[in-house]
Amino acid sequence: NAGVMQNPRHLVRRRGQEARLRCSPMKGHSHVYWYRQLPEEGLKFMVYLQKENIIDESGMPKERFSAEFPKEGPSILRIQQVVRGDSAAYFCASSPRTKDSRGTGELFFGEGSRLTVL
Amino acid sequence: DQQVKQNSPSLSVQEGRISILNCDYTNSMFDYFLWYKKYPAEGPTFLISISSIKDKNEDGRFTVFLNKSAKHLSLHIVPSQPGDSAVYFCAASPKLTFGTGTRLQVTL
Numbered sequence: 001n002a003g004v005m006q007n008p009r010h011l012v013r014r015r016g017q018e019a020r021l022r023c024s025p026m027k028g029h030s031h032v033y034w035y036r037q038l039p040e041e042g043l044k045f046m047v048y049l050q051k052e053n054i055i056d057e058s059g060m061p062k063e064r065f066s067a068e069f070p071k072e073g074p075s076i077l078r079i080q081q082v083v084r085g086d087s088a089a090y091f092c093a094s095s096p097r098t099k100d101s102r103g104t105g106e107l108f109f110g111e112g113s114r115l116t117v118l
Numbered sequence: 119d120q121q122v123k124q125n126s127p128s129l130s131v132q133e134g135r136i137s138i139l140n141c142d143y144t145n146s147m148f149d150y151f152l153w154y155k156k157y158p159a160e161g162p163t164f165l166i167s168i169s170s171i172k173d174k175n176e177d178g179r180f181t182v183f184l185n186k187s188a189k190h191l192s193l194h195i196v197p198s199q200p201g202d203s204a205v206y207f208c209a210a211s212p213k214l215t216f217g218t219g220t221r222l223q224v225t226l
Contacts, residue, residue, distance in 0.1 A: 004161070035216075042122070042207060043162070043216040056213075091161055107214065109154075109161030 002027065004094050004110035005074075012116045019079040019086070021113045025094030032075040033107060034067060035091045043091060049075060082117045089114050121145045122210050124217035131224055137195040139220050141208030144189065148210035153182060153193045156205045156219070165206070166193070198224045 005024040013019050025032050034046040045059040049069040060067065064082075069075040079086055093107040123142045131137045141151075149170040154162035168175040168182045168191065175182050181194045195202055203224045208217040 006161075033214075040218070042120075042124075042218040043209075045213055045215065093161070107164065109163065111159065111161045 004029075004092055004108050006090075006092050006110035006113050008113060009111065010114050010116070012118060013082050014118050015083055016081050019082050019115055019117075021077040021079075021090050021092075021115070022074040023077070023092030023094075023110060024074040025092075026096075026108055029094035029096045029108070031095045032069050033093045033095075034075075034077050035093065035109075037089045037091065037112075039088070046077070046090075079115070082115070084117045087115055087117045120218070121148075122208055122215050122217040124206075124208055124220050126220050127218070128221040128223070131198045131222065133200055133224055133226050134197045137193075137198045137202065137222055137224070139193040139195075139206050139208075139222065141191050141193075141217055142189055143191075143210050145210070145215075146189070147212075148215075150211040151182070151184060151191050152209045152211070152214070153180075154207040154209060154216075156207060162207055195222075198222075200224050200226065 004026055007022050030051050032049045035043040036046055037043050047060050047067045048056040052071050064080045066078045089112045091109050091112045093109045095106050121144050152167040153165040155165045156162040166177050166180045166182050168184050173184050179195055184191045205219045205221045207219045
């Protein structure tokens with residue numbers, strides 16, 4: 001019974017390169033959430049997706065960041081032209097229910113992907 | 119704008135004693151509160167939650183108290199065990215807004 005799988009666990013990029021972070025939700029879960037944790041800060045909501053739909057992207061920076069959750073395959077968080085300030089841990093979480101499940105705490109987190117921008 | 123605040127970045131407690139972790143919030147629209155626990159190099163795991171219609175929820179050694187008038191909640195762990203050493207995040211819904219976390223160290 002695999003949990004939420006994120007890869008890569010660690011990613012190093014130079015400024016200006018692209019970073020792609022992948023998330024496979026738990027089996028049977030069709031809702032994915034991405035959070036970012038900057039050093040010395042809490043987890044900040046970025047985006048909430050269902051299969052083929054972005055439900056809430058109010059936490060996503062307006063530029064360079066995008067997310068998708070295709071019908072087949074993992075969810076992808078894409079950061080274009082990375083800058084040093086993008087260095088952070090990016091956590092993916094999944095849930096089996098609707099958006100309201102965020103109110104019940106039934107989010108299952110992956111182990112995170114740590115992005116370092118040189 | 120930090121709507122969920124954990125003002126103590128760290129806490130050290132002796133094994134067997136009570137650990138009290140505090141959390142304050144500013145948004146009166148929050149209606150559900152959660153605590154997550156996080157070990158290094160792992161994702162957060164859900165610990166306990168409380169609805170805004172309650173003032174207390176207990177699960178084994180863990181109890182969460184909610185004071186709506188003060189916009190304050192706390193997590194009590196008793197007795198504390200070394201395995202409880204982790205970072206604890208308070209979160210509030212809707213939108214699951216997280217605090218900055220409190221690092222709990224339970225010493226022998």
